[in-house]
Amino acid sequence: MxxxxxxxxxxxxxxxxxxxxxxxxxxxxxxxxxxxxxxxxxxxxxxxxxxxxxxxxxxxxxxxxxxxxxxxxxxxxxxxxxxxxxxxxxxxxxxxxxxxxxxxxxxxxxxxxxxxxxxxLAVPPQTNEPGRAAALAVGLQAAALVHGRTDVRLLEVGASAGLNLNVDRFRVTAADGDPAHVWGPADSPVDLTGSVLGGWPPPVEGLRVVERRGCDLAPVDACSAEGRLRLTSFVWPDHAERHRRLAGALALAAEHPVVVDRADAVAWLRDRLREPAADGVLTVVWHSVFVQYLDDATRSALWSVVDDASVRMPVAHLSLEAPRAPYMGSPTLMLDGAVLGGAPAHGVPLTIAS
Structure with missing residues (x-):
């Protein structure tokens, strides 16, 4: 969004x-x-x-x-x-x-x-900010630690083009240069080096995204020329670093396309969570700068879907959202209701909560 x-x-x-x-x-x-x-x-x-x-x-x-x-x-x-x-x-x-x-x-x-x-004028602005993947990477590690599982099924609502579903193929590092706090391949075209400030949770060995899928009411096809043009056109021209991140994420999407279904978030998530994950797999429901576009009833229904599923299977709820109505302002990274950190709207830098 x-x-x-x-x-x-x-x-x-x-x-x-x-x-x-x-x-x-x-x-x-x-x-x-x-x-x-x-x-x-x-x-x-x-x-x-x-x-x-x-x-x-x-x-x-x-x-x-x-x-x-x-x-x-x-x-x-x-x-x-x-x-x-x-x-x-x-x-x-x-x-x-x-x-x-x-x-x-x-x-x-x-x-x-x-x-x-x-x-x-009929085309609403829509961006898919790869910078928010810094929060997703940190949040996935925290979720793996809390839930004791390293294989992840990643489900994103409000996914736009689904660029951040390739988060494990992005490069994320801590601002202090600590080599212990490194995420993703060194040669990734999406370079979020130095994007995490503060005490990053301990790295999780063997964390894998084994399944990934998203939904959006108006998904953008990142593999089409029209979709790439549309996403690029809504990134402000002066923001060169955002353009570099987007170009890298689009290159990854071309090589590793993901599924983003055109669907209502509540119905889609309810259907996905009715599908049992494989043994030992943690389902992570993720969204970023999304809930401000929902009415109160839809937000409540979405939370209920996650809560109901957590009774049946291991589910982590990870979000990067402004913390309270009307959901404006700087987003907060939260895992299952606990604050992990905060970031500007475009995602970087992520500051870990003390």
């Missing part, structure tokens, strides 16, 4: 949303999007091409984040090499120009692609 915006109730004037989000971008190390959103707000008020793109949707719910939908569409134009001058501002394609003046160039591209960008 996306980490750059979360659903919030109520419509507001889009021009106000653009200006508020521009400030958030400035604070989040995304100066290009701050510049573009400021320009979009001015252009919307002036009746320019931005107004054509958003025509009829000038007061959307905040949670629709139409600005990110439009910018995702604009990013796809850049990524497919149809806006070479604008690309000079996009770090995601090697651009190095300062963001000042980017909007005047972007406005021309918007004017040339109004219909395409209007269609992009």
């Amino acid at each position: 996306t980490a750059d915006a979360a659903p919030q109730p109520g419509p507001e004037p889009l021009v106000d949303q653009l200006r508020a989000h521009a400030g958030f971008c400035t604070a989040s190390g995304a100066p290009l999007y701050a510049e573009l959103m400021t320009g979009m707000a001015q252009d919307l008020e002036a009746g320019g091409p931005t107004a054509e793109v958003f025509a009829g949707r000038e007061h959307p719910p905040v949670g629709d984040v139409l600005q990110l939908r439009m910018l995702g569409g604009l990013h796809r134009v850049v990524l497919t090499r149809r806006a070479p001058l604008l690309a000079t501002y996009y770090r995601s394609v090697g651009g190095e120009a300062a963001p000042d003046g980017a909007w005047s160039v972007a406005r021309e591209v918007v004017a040339a692609h109004v219909d395409e960008l209007r269609e992009a």
Whole structure:
């Protein structure tokens, strides 16, 4: 799920949303999007091409984040090499120009692609952050220690493209360089070196993911060109490290594809947990930055499914979520209700709880 915006109730004037989000971008190390959103707000008020793109949707719910939908569409134009001058501002394609003046160039591209960008408003932002795998790796080791089992069946709800289901193929190490705290192959294309701060639980010898599967209401096919483009387009251009992690995870997904079913989380998880795991296998139910998208009844139903299954088989509930309603803010890593640590929305660094 996306980490750059979360659903919030109520419509507001889009021009106000653009200006508020521009400030958030400035604070989040995304100066290009701050510049573009400021320009979009001015252009919307002036009746320019931005107004054509958003025509009829000038007061959307905040949670629709139409600005990110439009910018995702604009990013796809850049990524497919149809806006070479604008690309000079996009770090995601090697651009190095300062963001000042980017909007005047972007406005021309918007004017040339109004219909395409209007269609992009139907595509909700969706990212699949490989950085959250640092929390998953630490959590899997903790679960193996608590439950005394080293073979894991990993089930992820809200899995998006399922990139983090390949967690055992990622490289995760502690910030202090302790060689005892190392996870995954040294040559992994997803390098989360130094991503764990604090007292990492003791390493578990022989931990294996023997089965992996996920679900999402709108899964993205990481093995398709369209899916890769979509995931890449919603990572902000200034966030070079996120782009590197995503590229590595997509390379792994091409080599080791995983199953992500298009399904409702509660029904899917209930069905999976009715399937007994093999002898000696621990089932780990995992989700990250997901529950904020659920209503209270669905959240309660999901917890009940996990609790009911834990009576029948060894089940660990591992999550990286904001700890309380409305489930905004920095996520907390929890195992069976116990706090293991905390992380920013994109996952790194993970700080182990003292």
